[in-house]
Amino acid sequence: KIHGRDVVLSEKVMFCILVVPTLWMAYGVLLSTCTDLDNSAVALVVMSMPAFSYLGVVAAEAGVADWKKDLRPYVMRLFPSAWRRLAALPKLRSELVRDLRAFVAEIGPSLEWGLYEDKEVDWKRVQKETRSKSIRLLSK
Incomplete structure (x- = not known):
């Protein structure tokens, strides 16, 4: 509301309501003369033309217009440079998993409320304690 995006969108809708039928009529004139x-x-x-415009909007909402994005990975597999990058991904993934597990093992025991060691966590208690700590910090 502050940025007035709803007003901008309304202006775009009104513009389309006026221009699109005008464009159809221009196409009709061109078809009849040329x-x-x-x-x-x-x-x-x-x-x-209105029916085809509606079908175009429905197809765009359904993602039919994004077929180029869907085909891109298959086309990229045709290039040797992409093969090398794809071959390196499993190694990168295993390194990330190793780093993440090391981080959790390092940070996990320092977590409060037994989040790391307990089999089951009382989340309501954790939320209540966190809320009370936040209120105390804000009131200082």
Whole structure:
């Protein structure tokens, strides 16, 4: 609300409500003047434009327009440089797992409320203690 994004979006919607039908009419004029289609074919094309616009919006929302993003990994596998990077990923993953486990082993025992050693943790108690500590720190 502070940035007025809803107003900007409303302006964009109003712009599209005006411009898109105008564009359809321009396409109709171009079809009737620049092609040898008869008037009934031009009328059919112009009348079907709203349906195709709606289908385009639905397809874009469903992710059909993102097919390029879906194909990119398969295309990248065709290049040898990508093979080398993909071959290095398992080693990198195992290093990250090792580093994360070492971090948890180092930091874990220092955690309060028995989060590291206890089999089951009373989360309500932990939240209550954390809240009371936060209130005490804020009131200082």
